[in-house]
Amino acid sequence: MTDATLAFDALMEITARPPIAFVRGEGSYLWDNTGKRYLDFVQGWAVNCLGHAPPELAEVISAQAKRLITPSPAYYNDASLKLAKALTDLSCFDRVFFANSGAEANEGAIKLARKYGAVRKGGAFEIITFEGAFHGRTLATMSASGKKAFEPLFEPKVSGFRKAKWNDLGSVEELITDNTVAVMLEPIQGEAGVWPASDKFLRELRALTSAHGLLLIFDEIQTGMGRTGKLFHYEHTGVTPDIMTLGKGIGGGVPLAALLATEAASCFEHGDQGGTFNGNALMCAAGLAVLEQVAAPAFLKSVAENGLYLESELQRLSARHGIGEVRGRGLLLALDLRVPIAPLIVAAALDDGVLLNAPRPDTLRFMPALNVSRQEIDLMIQCLDALLNTAGVARRVA
Ligand code: PLP
Numbered sequence: 354m355t356d357a358t359l360a361f362d363a364l365m366e367i368t369a370r371p372p373i374a375f376v377r378g379e380g381s382y383l384w385d386n387t388g389k390r391y392l393d394f395v396q397g398w399a400v401n402c403l404g405h406a407p408p409e410l411a412e413v414i415s416a417q418a419k420r421l422i423t424p425s426p427a428y429y430n431d432a433s434l435k436l437a438k439a440l441t442d443l444s445c446f447d448r449v450f451f452a453n454s455g456a457e458a459n460e461g462a463i464k465l466a467r468k469y470g471a472v473r474k475g476g477a478f479e480i481i482t483f484e485g486a487f488h489g490r491t492l493a494t495m496s497a498s499g500k501k502a503f504e505p506l507f508e509p510k511v512s513g514f515r516k517a518k519w520n521d522l523g524s525v526e527e528l529i530t531d532n533t534v535a536v537m538l539e540p541i542q543g544e545a546g547v548w549p550a551s552d553k554f555l556r557e558l559r560a561l562t563s564a565h566g567l568l569l570i571f572d573e574i575q576t577g578m579g580r581t582g583k584l585f586h587y588e589h590t591g592v593t594p595d596i597m598t599l600g601k602g603i604g605g606g607v608p609l610a611a612l613l614a615t616e617a618a619s620c621f622e623h624g625d626q627g628g629t630f631n632g633n634a635l636m637c638a639a640g641l642a643v644l645e646q647v648a649a650p651a652f653l654k655s656v657a658e659n660g661l662y663l664e665s666e667l668q669r670l671s672a673r674h675g676i677g678e679v680r681g682r683g684l685l686l687a688l689d690l691r692v693p694i695a696p697l698i699v700a701a702a703l704d705d706g707v708l709l710n711a712p713r714p715d716t717l718r719f720m721p722a723l724n725v726s727r728q729e730i731d732l733m734i735q736c737l738d739a740l741l742n743t744a745g746v747a748r749r750v751a
Contacts, residue, residue: 359386371703378405381722381729383708393708394721394733399543399575399685402602402647404722410605413642414635423633432637439644443584445593446613450621451632455574455600456489458610461626462537462570462596463493465612467513468620469568470534477534480570481525484516487544488537488572497537500544520554525561535568535596536561540586543575546713547680547687552590559592568618570596574610578602579647579723581683582657589682602723605643609636647723656723659730660684663719666734674741677715686719687712698740707736 359374373385381404383391393405403410417432424430437449452458463480470477482488484499495503496510517536518524525536536558542548550558562569571594576586580602583589587597595618600610630636646652660683667679667688677689690698695711702709710718717737721729 371700380404380407381725389706391703391706391708392729392732392736394719394725395708395710396720396722397606398601398710399580399720400601400604401606402578402580402723403605403643404724405606407605409646410639410642414607414639417635417638420634422635423630426627426629426631426633430632430634430637432634432641433632436637436641436644439641439648440599440611440613443644443648444597444613445587445615446597447616448614448619450612450626451637452600452610452612453608453628453630453636454489455572455598455610456491456494457628458574458598458600458612459488459494459497459537459572460491461612462572462598463497464626465596465614465618465621466535466537466568466570468622468625469618472620474534474566475531477532479513479515479530479532479534481517481528481533481536482514483519483538483542485519485542485545485548486516486537486539486572487542488539519548520551522554522557522561525558529561529565529567533565533567535570537570537572539572539574540576540589541581541681541685543685543718544712546716547685547718549680549682555587555590555592559594568595570594570598572598574598574600575720576682576685578643579653579656579683580685580720581681582653582660583683584648584653586682602647603643604636604639607636607639609640611640652723656683659725659727660686662727663721663730666730667719670734670738670741673738676741684719684721684723684725688717688719690715690717698737701740701743702736705736705740707733709733709737 375383376386377384381393383393440449441447450461467478482497486499488494488497493511497514499516515528517528540550571587573586577599595615597613603609664679677691680687693714695714695717699709699711712718
């Protein structure tokens with residue numbers, strides 16, 4: 354399928370994109386408008402947990418679209434009730450609010466924490482977040498983020514966020530005042546370059562927040578839905594947060610996200626939260642179909658095993674080329690290249706028909722479909738190996 358007539362100048366320029374347009378996807382592969390095929394280790398930014406256009410998901414979406422798309426959030430629909438029940442059955446949470454994007458789910462978490470502060474903690478409203486954090490692109494979630502590049506943008510920011518140092522409990526403790534209501538973090542900082550919170554730090558944070566009566570909020574938009582080999586990352590540590598947000602993989606590629614909370618933290622009253630498309634039947638039916646597959650123990654086991662395989666292959670590659678560490682968990686991994694050649698590698702890999710991501714100039718991030726095969730992992734490694742071998746790529750920059 355080729356289409357050379359596509360115009361690239363009608364969309365707002367919001368990021369640098371290669372001058373190709375994808376027209377088809379299947380599993381770990383995408384095809385562009387010239388018919389070229391790409392092996393995809395970006396997968397919609399860790400979104401397509403079942404790969405591109407999974408037939409079973411397409412069938413569910415098609416059947417649901419013929420039955421009921423949205424009856425309005427003023428009424429219940431069966432798909433959202435079923436998905437909410439499944440999520441609460443499978444997690445430590447009691448209540449769910451569905452959103453349309455990760456940022457919107459996080460915006461909801463921030464509002465829920467502020468509401469909790471207003472009704473249960475004497476008006477406390479401050480939320481401690483972290484340097485390097487990424488929570489989204491609404492004004493409040495950009496304000497909650499600790500991304501340096503966001504600092505000069507869209508001033509004045511939403512106030513009430515104080516930034517602690519990553520994996521540093523003392524720096525969190527120092528920021529706690531009578532105004533503090535919550536601590537919010539990603540168990541693995543994905544956009545910053547895949548920097549995991551240590552299990553010890555997560556346990557200490559739980560103890561600290563409990564001791565001060567603060568809510569612990571996990572942004573599992575990137576780490577949730579099986580990405581790290583457990584359905585939710587918090588299961589790795591035994592730490593249970595009070596609030597969790599999900600996005601990306603929850604819809605298997607369609608716009609769906611969720612805000613989950615324990616009964617004790619669920620304090621929204623009528624009128625506090627809502628939205629036209631929230632919890633619509635079409636997206637929730639997709640979410641249910643995804644969850645049924647991803648939550649299966651055999652599926653999660655294969656994610657964990659393939660994650661270990663990718664990790665060990667990246668470590669061998671790193672040893673061969675004398676580069677840096679491999680970070681992350683499950684199928685959310687990063688390779689430290691030690692020199693700022695990641696954008697060059699990404700561009701060269703694109704030419705070679707492999708999609709990779711560089712969250713930082715010196716780091717590559719790998720977020721394939723959760724059902725990626727070993728053969729596909731091997732093909733990506735071979736491509737990367739050849740690129741790292743290409744004399745000059747590293748030297749040009751180093
Ligand atoms: N939180 C985390 C940890 C993310 O990785 C992202 C997206 O990359 C978001 C929030 C924002 O999600 P969305 O882009 O769906 O708004």
